Amino acid sequence: MSENRIILEVKGLKKYFPIHKGDKTLFVKAIDGIDFEVREGETVGLVGESGSGKSTTAYCVIGMYSVTSGTILFKGKDISCASSQRPLELKRDMQIVFQDPGTSLNPQHTIYKIIELPLKVHGLAKGREMRERIVQLLESVELPESYLYKYPRMIGGGERQMVAIARALATNPSFMILDEPTSSLDVSVQAKIINMLIKLQKEFNLSYLFITHDLSLMRNVATRVVIMYLGKIAEMAPTEIFFQSPQHPYTQMLLSSIPVVTKEEEELKPKKIKSQGEIPSPVNVPPGCSFNTRCPLAKPECFEKDPVMVQVGPDHFVRCNLFA
Amino acid sequence: MTTREASDYSVVNRYVENAKKAWYKFSRNKMSVVGLVVIVLIILSAVFARIVAPYPKHAGAFVNYAEANLPPGWHHLLGTDVFGRDILSRIIFAFRGALIMGVGVLVMVVPIGTVIGLIAGYMKGSLIETILMRITDIFLALPPLILALAVCAVMRPTLFNSMMAVCISWWPWYARLVYGMASSLRNEVYVRAAELIGESRFHIIFREILPNCLAPIFTKMMLDMGWVILTGASLSFVGLGEQPPTPALGTMVSDGAKYLPDYWWISIFPAIAIMIIVLAFNLLGDGVKDMLSTEE
Structure with missing residues (x-):
């Protein structure tokens, strides 16, 4: 895996949102300096609680937000600008699937029209070809041809997400951002969507940036996992290592809070660390290590010194004062 | 091509299905059915006024003092006026002007207001939005009837001129309505998605946003029809609009x-x-x- 070409590289990415309180301007530090990369054919799971900045990261990469500082390189080219300034070819190569298919599909358009849009914009099909291509895309997400003239409200939530995936696939992208694609769906259809995404990844040689708060899902899907906390990366490791020997206290806390049923599963989990407290507001990030309010192993220096990223193994990085 | 035919059939089927559902929703309120029937009768009588009206000639410059000021009776159901003209016939012919007024004003006003509202709403926060909406506000501040009076006073009092006058004071309402909808719809995820796919601004405005504004626009059009006709009647009441001998309700x-x-x-x-x-x-x-x- 590691010798594969790097497709997306994020360096020192920061995204601050200004908020005006009276005459003072405060900043929500949604992302506060993160570095990671996505390699060809790989799935990087970006995991974090709400407010950790994972969705903001996705929106910066896709261009919905302009970045405050830092660079985003896609296939070696700097793309740290808003989507309106990006070349059309880039928009073809990079696609996003949103969380809720109930809002990401225009309710006034038929499925045909929805999938037709990217094909039309990028001039990928014309005339009679158009219909064939749309049917073909529907088939690749296992939806029947009879859905062509249905409206999004007439089909189920899972099927709607399939349509959103088909729309993203239409332009033959090499990189796809999945922004919690299953979290608004019933558990019964989640597995179906996930299996579909894995199948499509092999079929079209796609790279995924998978945003989620569901850590247990990552075990089956991701090749590498990136844990975010308050706009910064806490730990980054290949999935297997990540689940076997998590290093950061936050990661250990997250893993031990995954609910399990059997005893064997319980033994697989790292030593029990009780989850305490909640994620602080990104407006008032605590000084020192941002995790110090909840960390069971916090030392006095953790309240003063912000830790730096340290490599603890092959492809395994941790940002914690315990390893400095 | 059996699949083609099958899908075409289902398209037709779907329209029938939708029409049935729409009629069910519409007809749940019996009063709206009454309204529809009355409107259809008025439109038919206006179109076929020559056949329907008992005295078609009375719609013009007709004088018969022998039958002047007759009260309602068998020969003249609604009586006659000072020139001896049948009032029912004149009302039926006057419907023509009233309907032309209503339809004409809306046909001019709705596209203008909608396009301005869509552009301003989608470009919210830009200079274009400020310019368009301030112009709208200026027109909105003018009282419609007085503005119409002024326009008609400057130009010749014809039906067309009074329509233009009403248009000038009417389009800002559509611009405001559509502006409100467009400025909230532009934040919808599907609009964002279309932007990320690379759809042009023009297409985002007219393909993604406009279809989601149509229902309220159409509703407002239907409700406005009556008010436009009323405004037209007010104008003709003070002598602006259709000139005698052509009958006008006002x-x-x-x-x-x-x-x-x-x-x-x-x-x-x-x-x-x-x-x-x-x-x-x-x-x-x-x-x-x-x-x-x-x-x-």
Whole structure:
């Protein structure tokens, strides 16, 4: 895996949102300096609680937000600008699937029209070809041809997400951002969507940036996992290592809070660390290590010194004062 | 190509299905059906006025003093005016002007207001939005009737000029309505998605946003129809709009007003006609609102 070409590289990415309180301007530090990369054919799971900045990261990469500082390189080219300034070819190569298919599909358009849009914009099909291509895309997400003239409200939530995936696939992208694609769906259809995404990844040689708060899902899907906390990366490791020997206290806390049923599963989990407290507001990030309010192993220096990223193994990085 | 045929059949089927559902929603309120029936009757009688009206010749410059000021009776159902003209016939012909007024104003006003509202709403926060919406506000601040009076006073008082006058004061309402919808719809995820796919601004405005504004626009059109006709009647009441001898509802009311209360039928029946047409369009508008509402 590691010798594969790097497709997306994020360096020192920061995204601050200004908020005006009276005459003072405060900043929500949604992302506060993160570095990671996505390699060809790989799935990087970006995991974090709400407010950790994972969705903001996705929106910066896709261009919905302009970045405050830092660079985003896609296939070696700097793309740290808003989507309106990006070349059309880039928009073809990079696609996003949103969380809720109930809002990401225009309710006034038929499925045909929805999938037709990217094909039309990028001039990928014309005339009679158009219909064939749309049917073909529907088939690749296992939806029947009879859905062509249905409206999004007439089909189920899972099927709607399939349509959103088909729309993203239409332009033959090499990189796809999945922004919690299953979290608004019933558990019964989640597995179906996930299996579909894995199948499509092999079929079209796609790279995924998978945003989620569901850590247990990552075990089956991701090749590498990136844990975010308050706009910064806490730990980054290949999935297997990540689940076997998590290093950061936050990661250990997250893993031990995954609910399990059997005893064997319980033994697989790292030593029990009780989850305490909640994620602080990104407006008032605590000084020192941002995790110090909840960390069971916090030392006095953790309240003063912000830790730096340290490599603890092959492809395994941790940002914690315990390893400095 | 059996699949083609099958899908075409299902398209037709779907339209039938949708029409049935729409009619069910519309007809749940019996009053809106009454409104629809009245409107259809008025439109038919206006179109076929020559056949329907008992005395078609009375719609023009016709004088017969022998039958002047006759009260309602068998020969003249709604009586006759000071020139001896049949009031019913004149009302039927006056419907033409009223409907032309309503339809004409809306046909001009709705596209202008909608396009301005869409552009300003989608470009919210830009200079274009500020310019468009401030212009809209300026026109909105002018009282419609007084503006219409001023326009008609400067130009010749014809039906077309009074329509133009009403248009000038009417389009800002559509711009405001659509602006409000477009400025919230532009934040919808599907609009964002279309931007990320690379759809042009023009297409985002007209393909993604406009279809989601149509139902409220259409509802407002139906409700406005009555008010435009009423405004037109007010204008013709003060002598602007269709000029004699062509019958206009407002003119008929004002002409008869001089002979109240003795020859009450001369102005009361045209006034009732105005009331019926406005009321019917309002009832129809309510029905359309029910029909286009998303609740099942």
